[in-house]
Amino acid sequence: MNSDSNKTPVNKNDSKAIDLFQGLTHFRNIFLEGDKVLIENDSILYFFICIMFLLGVGVLFFSLLNISTAYKIVIGLTLVFTALFLILRFDYFSVLDLSDKSFHREIRISSLPIFKGKSIYLADITELATDHKRELAFETKIPLFISNFINITLDVGVLRCLLNGKNSSSLKEPDKVDGMVVKSAIAYLSKNGQIGYLNSFSGRMDADKINSELVEILGIFTNKPTIVVDSNVGLSVKKIGNKFILEPYKLKPVMIGGGFAETVIILSILFLIVFAIFILVYFEIL
16 A cells, blocks of 8 residues: 555544544554555465566576577566566455445556446445355465475565565465365345355455454444354354344365375375476477
């Protein structure tokens, strides 16, 4: 966030609401911008930005393209500097508009909005809650000997915080039973019984604390029922008569291929086979 974004004029009628959310701005990913609360999300797009950077390095130094040196330099530098620019200037926010009591998703480049999602009005929401789900960590998808490299190098969320001089939070360690990470987000229940999410699921160390406090403040602001569940609890929708409610349930480990260790071994072997074939084909040995 740019520091001048906080200079947006504030409507006096919204001052109490802004004071309510002001206490959350000590968190690394919550900002005030006039009468809007910005909640910064991680995005899969950051991963592709980092891949763009690595491709640029590959073109420059590892002969990924069979073209002249001049073209390699132009293409490689373009990819590298474009990736660095996006890492520094690309932002993905959930935007809570305090004036009309709505929120939407928004993508910005250099503070300029280039995409705005559909607005969801708080009046159409009946309940708010923290929610959790188990998702595969890097360790279950790729061989162990490069998993730490991937976690450190491709964690663009931390990288961009370091480059921008902002506070960051590391990713949670994967569960030793199933190799998954429990991710947290803020869920809402609409009047028609559909569950949606105010922000993106996050597997960072501070995600549970941030979402728990944010839900409590949202409950005060909207005067809606709220549920704050433990980190091993998810949510489902239950219908009672003509009314829908959010019902907590305990998350269970997910076993893939009979067990975590077996899965890692199988995926590691498959990766090595594919990698070996690629090397043989690339150097025209086959």
